[in-house]
Amino acid sequence: MGSARSSKTRRLTRIKPGYYQPPKGTVFVPGMQWLGLVVVGLQQPAVLAGMQWWSKFATHRRCEELWWLGRAMAAWGREVVHIFDRGFAGQPWLEECCQLGIRFVMRWPKEYLLSEHDGWVWNRRKAWMITRGKRSQSTRLQWNGHLHRWIEGGVLAVPVHHPKVAGNFWLVVSRPGKGQLPWYLLTNEEIHTSEQIWEIVDHYARRWQIEMTWRYTKSESGFESPRSWMWEARQRLLMIAAMAFAFLLSLLQPSFDAVRGHLLKQWCPRTGERFRQFDVPLYRLREALSFLWLYYPPYVQLFPFSG
Template sequence: MHSQYSTNEPETQTSSQMAEQIQNHLALFLAPFLVILNQHLDKRFVQTCAQLVEVIITFRDRCHALLLSELGAYLDSPAHAPAGTKRISNLLRSPKWDSSLLERFFWDRATLFVNQVKEKDEDVLGIWDESVLEKAESIALEGLCPVRSSKSRRLNRIKKGYYRPPSAPTFVPGMHWIAILLCGRQGPPLLAHMRWWTSRGKYASNARQEELWLLQRCMHLWGANVLHIFDRGYAGGLWVTECLELHLRFILRWTKDYQLFEHGHLKKKAWMIARGKKSWSQRHVWDARTNCWFQAGVVALPVQHPEAHHPLWLVVSRPGKGRPPWYLLTNEEITTEEDAWRVVFAYARRWQIEMAWRYNKSEFGFECPRLWSWENRVKLLLIATLAYAFLLTLLDDKYTCWREWLLTTWCHRTGKKCREATAPLYRLRTALSRLWLAFPPPLMGLLQTHLENSG
C-alpha cells in the first residue's frame, strides 16, 4: 500500500520532502476511516478530524493535556483559538456519527492483520488487559464511576527508611478501560480494540458483560486463528469455561494458589502440582522489561479445571533464583519441550500492552479530557487512539530507514540506553513533532483524492 513512497536512503532527501512523505503515510492510514466518516458528515468536519489527529501527534506530550482549548489553538493559530476549539467541539458533538465508526475501523484493520499473518503460517497473539482512567478531581462528568486508583497503590508501596503508608485501597472517580493488541511472535503490535465503560448512570455496564461481548466478537471475526493471552486478573473457572465453550485458543497466567485436577482426580493448588517436577530443559532468555539475560527452565503438566472437564496443560516457567515462576494454563496441546517454550514466549509478549497503558496515559494524556458528555469524551479518546495506532505503524521493519533518520536528525541522543532502545516510541513521536513544526507539510492532497473518489 505504501510502495509509491520510497523508504530507501532517506538521508538523500530534504527534511521538507520527508515531512510531506510521512504525512502522506498518515493520510493513507486515515483514509479508510475518513472515507466512511465522509458519508455521515460534511467534508469540513472530515478535514477537522484529520487535522486533529496530526495536531495530537505534533503537540501532545506528558506536559500538555487533551484540552479542546489548547488543541483548537494548534488547529488554526493562537489568534484564532476560539474558532479552532469550536471546530473540534462541533465535530465531537455532531449526532450524525458515533464512536462505533472508529471501533469498526480498528476491528477491520485487526482482521486484515490476522489474515496477513495467517497467510505466512505464523501465530497471531491477541493480548488482553484492563486498566482505568482516573479523574480524581472530577465529580460531575457524565458516566464517572468508582475505580481503584493505581497511582495511589504505587505511592503506598513501602520504602525503606520511611513510615509505613496506609494499606487500604483508594477509590476515585474514573472510567474502566479494556484493550486488545494483536502481534506476531516478533515485530510491533497492532491495536485491535480499545473500549471504556462505566458501572453507573445511563451507560452502566459491568466487567462480565463487556468481557463476554469481546470474547464473542473475537470468535466471530477471527475464530481459532488467534491465540489469546490473559493475565492473572482473568484467572478463574468462569473465564476458562467461557473460552472453552467458544473454542478459543488461550494462554492464561494462573494464580499459584488456585486449584486444578492432577491426573483427573487429585485436586491440588498449582504450585503443589509443579512441586518436585524436574524442568524439561533450560534456556537463556532475554527479559525485555529489565534488558538482561537470565536462565529459565520449563516443565508442562496435564491438568483439568474443576469446573471445565476439558484437557488442559499447566506450563511452568522457572526463571531462577529471586524470580517467581509463571504458571500458565492453556488448551494448546503440549507434546514436546518446544511446545512448552512457545507458550512461555507467547506470554512474554504480553508486556506490549503494559507499555501501551503507560504511553497513552503519560504521552497522550488520556486521563485529561474534561468533556461532560460520555459519548463526546469517548470520541476524543478514540481519535487520540488513532494517533497512537499510526505511531505503531512506524515501528514496522519497512520503515527502519525512516526511524533511523528521524531519531538521528531530529531527536539525537548520546546515552547508550536511548541508542539501544528496541522500540523508541517516545523519541520517535518527539522527532516527528519537531520535523512537522520546522517543515509544515501541505494539507493532505492524497486524502482529498480519496474523499473525492468516495463522493
C-alpha cells in the same frame, strides 16, 4: 476522572456495588471505563485492533470483555492465541474460553486449585504443589528484559483438569532462574515436546510488549484523564487519541525501519546505548514528530476550492 477531596465524596465512597474496597487517602470519583485489543506477533510489533469506552454505570466490564472476545473469535478464529493475565484467571472466564473454543494462555495464580492425575484418581491441589519437587524437562538461555542479560531457565508441563470446568488443560511452569519467581501458565494447547512448552512461554513473554503499549497510552497520551465534561466531546477526543496511537504503532513495522531511523536521528537524537537499542521507542517517535511538524507544519486544505 480527577481526584476530589471533600466530605461528600468521602461519604459516597462507602461499600456498594462497584466499590467493595473503597480507596484510601485521596478519594477518586468513578468515571469512564475503557478497554483495548492489541495484536502482537512473536517477532512483529504490536498493532491496535480496537478500543472502546463506556460509562461505569451503563454496562459491566465483563460484558464488554465478552463482546470483544466474541468479535476476536469471529474475525480470527483459532489463528491467534489469546494471552490473559492473572486478572482473568478463574472459573467464569475459563468457561467462556472453553465455550468459544479459543486457543489461550492464561497466567494462573499459584494458590488456585487444579486437579492432577495421581495414579487412579485426580487430586485437587494448588498449582505450586502440583509441580513441587519435579525437575525441569528442558533448559535454555532466556533474555531477561529487566536485568538486560541472558539467564538460564527451565520449563515443565503437566496435564491437569479444572475442578469445575470440563476440558483438558496443561499447566506450564517457567522457571526463569535463581531469585526469580516462576510463571504458572494454564493453556489448552496440546503439548508433547519441549519445543511446544517453550512456545507457550514465548507466547506469554510477548505480553510485555502489550504492557509497554498500554503504559504509553496512560502516561503520554492521557487516556485515563480526558479534560472534557460532555460524553460526545470526550468520545471524540479519545477517538482522535486512539488514531494517533495507532499511527505511532504502525511506524514500528519493519517496512518503516529506514524512515523511523532517519526520523529519530534527525529530530530526537540520543547518544545513550539504552535509548538507541530500545525495541518500542514510542516516546521518542512522538517527540520527533512533534519537532518535525513544528518546524515544517503540515499543509491541510480544509476548504478546497472548486476549479
